[in-house]
Amino acid sequence: MIEDDFYATVKLKSGEEIFAKVAASEEEDRTMLIVSNPIMISEVKSRIGIVGYKFEPWLKTTTEDMFIINLQDVLTLSESSDIEMIMMYQSYVRQSYKEKRNQSKPNRRMGYIANVNDAKEILEKLYKSS
Numbered sequence: 001m002i003e004d005d006f007y008a009t010v011k012l013k014s015g016e017e018i019f020a021k022v023a024a025s026e027e028e029d030r031t032m033l034i035v036s037n038p039i040m041i042s043e044v045k046s047r048i049g050i051v052g053y054k055f056e057p058w059l060k061t062t063t064e065d066m067f068i069i070n071l072q073d074v075l076t077l078s079e080s081s082d083i084e085m086i087m088m089y090q091s092y093v094r095q096s097y098k099e100k101r102n103q104s105k106p107n108r109r110m111g112y113i114a115n116v117n118d119a120k121e122i123l124e125k126l127y128k129s130s
Helices: 085-100 116-129
Strands: 006-012 017-026 028-045 048-058 066-070 074-079
Touching: 006 028, 006 085, 028 085, 048 085
Parallel strands: none
Antiparallel strands: 006 017, 006 074, 017 028, 028 048, 028 066
């Protein structure tokens, strides 16, 4: 059974802190969290203090947007009702979806495509000729 989703900050036992849309799911004898588009937020500081926040995906090498976290791996969970934080999160998620859709694959019209060995050979010839 999946409970209604909500926005929350999740502190994992590993020390990571993520912000995401969260839903709790109970299956058999364990509770799991289904997190959607988890992000890590860090403060950007200057000499005058905090000037903003930096949003980054929690996992940078995947295109997945939903993850399951065992509740045993969670240190604490805090539901967020901070409208400003939720709006920034939603804006970040929308922007990342747009970027994913607009990513184009390299092709010959963009320029020369070479493998590493060919590129190395060409660059060595250029270097030796100069």
